[in-house]
Amino acid sequence: MKNISLQTRFNNHLKNKSFSDTNYLLAISGGVDSMVLLDLFRNTNAKFHVAHCNFQLRDEDAFGDEIFVKEYCSHYDIPFHSIRFDVEAYQKTGNYSVEMACRNLRYNWFDELIDQNKLDYLVTAHHLDDNVETFLINLSRGTGLKGLTVMQLDNGKIFRPLLEFTKDDLLNYAKENNISWREDYTNKTDDYTRNKIRHHILPVLKDIHPQFNDNFLKTLSYLNENKMIIQDRINEIEDRLFLEKNPSKIQIEALKELHPLETYLFYLFEKYGFNSIPELMKFLDSKTGSEIKSTTYRLIKNRDYILLQSIEPADKDEIVILDDFIKINSVNLMFEKSISQSNEATEVIDYTTVSFPLKLRKVKEGDYFYPIGMKGQKKLVSKFMKDLKLSKLEKEQVFLLCDQKDQIIWVVNYRLDDRFKITKTSKNFLNITVC
Numbered sequence: 001m002k003n004i005s006l007q008t009r010f011n012n013h014l015k016n017k018s019f020s021d022t023n024y025l026l027a028i029s030g031g032v033d034s035m036v037l038l039d040l041f042r043n044t045n046a047k048f049h050v051a052h053c054n055f056q057l058r059d060e061d062a063f064g065d066e067i068f069v070k071e072y073c074s075h076y077d078i079p080f081h082s083i084r085f086d087v088e089a090y091q092k093t094g095n096y097s098v099e100m101a102c103r104n105l106r107y108n109w110f111d112e113l114i115d116q117n118k119l120d121y122l123v124t125a126h127h128l129d130d131n132v133e134t135f136l137i138n139l140s141r142g143t144g145l146k147g148l149t150v151m152q153l154d155n156g157k158i159f160r161p162l163l164e165f166t167k168d169d170l171l172n173y174a175k176e177n178n179i180s181w182r183e184d185y186t187n188k189t190d191d192y193t194r195n196k197i198r199h200h201i202l203p204v205l206k207d208i209h210p211q212f213n214d215n216f217l218k219t220l221s222y223l224n225e226n227k228m229i230i231q232d233r234i235n236e237i238e239d240r241l242f243l244e245k246n247p248s249k250i251q252i253e254a255l256k257e258l259h260p261l262e263t264y265l266f267y268l269f270e271k272y273g274f275n276s277i278p279e280l281m282k283f284l285d286s287k288t289g290s291e292i293k294s295t296t297y298r299l300i301k302n303r304d305y306i307l308l309q310s311i312e313p314a315d316k317d318e319i320v321i322l323d324d325f326i327k328i329n330s331v332n333l334m335f336e337k338s339i340s341q342s343n344e345a346t347e348v349i350d351y352t353t354v355s356f357p358l359k360l361r362k363v364k365e366g367d368y369f370y371p372i373g374m375k376g377q378k379k380l381v382s383k384f385m386k387d388l389k390l391s392k393l394e395k396e397q398v399f400l401l402c403d404q405k406d407q408i409i410w411v412v413n414y415r416l417d418d419r420f421k422i423t424k425t426s427k428n429f430l431n432i433t434v435c
Contacts (some may be wrong), residue, residue, distance in 0.1 A: 006165065006173050013153070013161040023119045024048040025110060029049040030065040030182040030302070033125035035072075036164060036170045041123075047124070049079040051113055053106045054410055055087050057098070057188065063190070065182050071224045077115075099192065121159045125320040126151055129167040130359050132216055133197050144266070145230065149223050166213055193246060225335055234267045241268075247300075247309035247393055257308075272297040272308065284327070289392045295302065300389040309393060316363040321405075331399055331412055333360070336431040345431035347410055352428055359410070369408035370418040383412060384386055388414070 026041060028050045029032040041048055044324045052069045054062050066082055073080035085105045087098060096104065110122050116427070131150050138147035153163050162170065174181060190196050197313040206212045241255065242248040256265040273294025274280060283292055283299060283306075290301040300307040319326060324335045335358075341348045385395050401410040409420045413434060422429060 005145070007040060007043060009164070010161055011044060014044055014046060016415070022046070022121060023117075024121050024123045025117070025119045026050050026051055026116055026123045027106070027125070028069050029125075029184075030069045031125075031184055031187075032174050032181040033127060033162065033167075033170055035179050035181040036174050037073070037123065037125040038174075039177065040161075043079075049081060049113070049117060049119060051110060052080070052082045053102075054082060054084045054114060054281075055102050055105075055110065056084055057087060057102075058152070059184075061185065068180075070181050081113055087201065122157060123159045123161065125162055126160045126166060127162045127165050127170060128213060129198070129202070129215070130432075131163060131220070132202065132213070133194050134257075134292060135216070135220075136197050137193055145223065145227055146270075149220065149227055152224075164217070184382050218383065230267065234264075237264070242308065247307040250306040252304055254305060256284065258409060269299075274299065288339065291392065300392050302393070307391060307393050318359055321358045321360065328360070328399075331360075331397075332435050333401075333412070334433045334435050335435075338429050338431055339427065341429050342433070343429040344433060346434045347416055347432045349409060349416070349424055349430050349432070350422050350426045351430045352426075353420045354409065355407075357404060358409070359404075360399045360404060362416060363395070363400060367400065367408065369411065369415075371411075372416045372418045372421055374418070376418060384411065 014215055024041070024046060026034075026048050028039060029052065036175055038050065048434050052066055054066045056062050066084075070080055072078075077287050083105065085102070087101050088103065090096065090105055091098070091101045109144060111316070113119070114122060125134070131253065134150045135148060138150065141147075151160055151163065153160055173179070186192075187195065190199060209215060241250055243250070255261070255265070255268075262277045262281065266275075266277055269280060273296050279292060283290065283301065288301055288303050292299050296311055298309055298311055300309070316328070319328060321333075322337070326333050327337075334343075337351055361379050361386075365382070368378050369381060369384075370376055371379055371384065381398075381400070383397065390398070398414070400408050401412055401413045407419070408417055410416050412433070
């Protein structure tokens with residue numbers, strides 16, 4: 001007979017996730033935890049696929065696990081995905097431990113599967129004992145509040161419906177319901193930090209405090225409540241200091257008034273991928289034009305401000321214009337040849353002065369033009385931008401409209417070249433509109 005209590009509590013988690021409209025990807029190793037997860041899911045109406053990783057670290061046992069999960073899924077007609085990883089080869093690409101290498105490989109693959117199969121959530125079989133172990137590992141390494149609040153039931157991408165169940169709960173459920181699973185012999189060794197904590201520290205803590213699991217859940221709840229209060233404060237400060245959006249403009253002196261500054265810097269910039277507090281502290285006093293990057297954002301020092309911008313796909317350095325409309329990330333231009341000037345045009349040039357085809361390109365070192373209004377005087381584009389006090393970010397977004405001879409016709413959105421201006425004798429015009 002089914003363990004009604006455990007199954008019912010599990011179903012309640014899924015109902016909170018509107019499971020009838022959600023497609024899941026279950027990470028299934030073949031061990032008892034994941035096989036219980038798989039059985040619990042089978043007893044619902046949830047739609048799900050199964051993913052199995054073979055890291056090829058346990059010789060024939062690893063391939064036995066793969067076959068076991070594959071045959072189970074075939075028997076119950078469950079969509080199944082598997083992959084074999086070369087962990088050692090991946091380790092050579094960076095300074096990765098075996099554990100970290102396996103983690104990176106599997107989660108990157110899970111993300112790919114979710115995208116390819118239009119799934120909504122990754123589901124893992126992490127349980128309460130896993131959470132306690134992670135807490136103690138992070139504590140032993142030195143961590144902040146984020147490290148102590150460890151794994152969450154739902155972080156928006158990963159769903160862990162077994163987090164409130166202990167290892168004993170899952171073992172009892174498996175035995176009561178005749179669930180088969182595969183034993184991983186490495187779990188019995190002390191080769192990994194997690195195993196040492198599991199075998200030698202947790203039993204002592206539970207012996208000292210028989211209610212240790214309940215106490216841990218209370219502590220975790222308190223920590224998460226404190227985290228919510230801190231996040232509310234951080235949101236309030238970000239709304240006040242991060243002016244505008246993409247790029248956000250942040251006054252450095254206002255940042256420096258926050259105390260403790262290092263802690264505030266961590267909470268304000270960590271979600272943008274900036275985790276090194278010493279690097280951020282040094283950056284505050286760097287010279288104008290200095291820049292640091294995360295994988296998704298850049299911070300640029302611009303006089304008394306920091307500019308925060310997401311990293312977008314780069315525009316091509318040069319684009320030949322063959323149509324009457326050109327669309328790129330940072331500027332869209334429409335061209336119209338006419339015998340009259342358009343009042344709607346951003347700029348109008350004398351058509352007969354231009355050698356076609358035209359092209360748009362980024363600024364290069366040594367570029368010069370003859371700015372209209374300077375009576376034929378030549379000026380470096382770099383000096384022109386400096387005089388305008390453009391930030392590094394703004395300079396990167398400047399495009400030059402050039403002719404076939406690479407003569408600069410227009411510093412787009414800033415200044416036309418005097419050589420291409422219309423005159424009293426002009427009869428053919430090129431109307432250029434920024435749109």
